[in-house]
Amino acid sequence: MAKAKSNIAKRVMTDAVYERTRENIAEFERAAKAGKLLTDAFRVLATKAKDDAFTARINKEMMKVLQTDGENDRGLRTVVKGDITMLKGMEFNKNAKLNTLFFAPYTASVDRATGILKVDISSYVPKDYVVAPPKATHFSLISAAAEVNFATGIQSSVHSSTPELVYGAQTEAAVSLSNTLTANSTNWLFLALGIRFYQQVNGKYYVLNSGKFNAVSVIELSGPAA
Secondary structure (H helix, E strand, O other): HHHHHHHHHHHHHHHHHHHHHHHHHHHHHHHHHHHHHHHHHHHHHHHOOOOHHHHHHHHHHHHHHHOOOOOOOOOOOOOOOHEEEEEOOOOOOOOOOOHHHHHOOEEEEEOOOOEEEEEEEOOOOOOHEOOOOOOOOOOEEEEEEEEEEEEOOOOEEEEOOOOOOOOOOOOOOEEEEEEEEOOOEEEEEEEEEEEEEEEEEOOOEHHHHHHHOEEEEEEEEEEOOO
8 A cells, every 4th residue: 555655646746647736736835835934924923813724724825826926837836926915904813803803993004114014003992992702801902013035935023012901991092013124125024913802810811712812914015126
């Protein structure tokens, strides 16, 4: 059986009959590598706010990006040459999407010249603009910026957040979550915003249900000049 499997694997990699299969394998591997790279860039947020199927979902989205590459032949297409802007709005947790949990007005901006990516959030009342899960007593807003080079496989990221805020009827002041990356970067820049829920017990904050209720979404991105 082992010998038979080995022979089949060898045929897949060499036989002309399996040329399309080899093309699909090569492109899937490139898409998966790009998906892991972006996931690693946002790991600080993703570890507390992603569903069990996230890896498969981001690989699927990267495959869609790769398939928009109009320069390379089938089997040689890459994410780099695809429409990476398709990743805007990507949710890390399909069970808790940002736009179903947080409704306060905010603006996202990317300044490539300075390397500053930020989210400016207007004043709001948590009880009116945040949908919290049962038993949540506090929440925090988290922003992260990532610089990604899909060709070299290099990425870096920074993040900022509010302190734990009471989930109540108080008015929260406007806040700016600012993240600074490389000025005049020649790489892709991504900005994400997330919300994380906690239960306070004896003065300590515990993330609810290992992140099941937390959300993270890519809210803005910017590509290098052509």
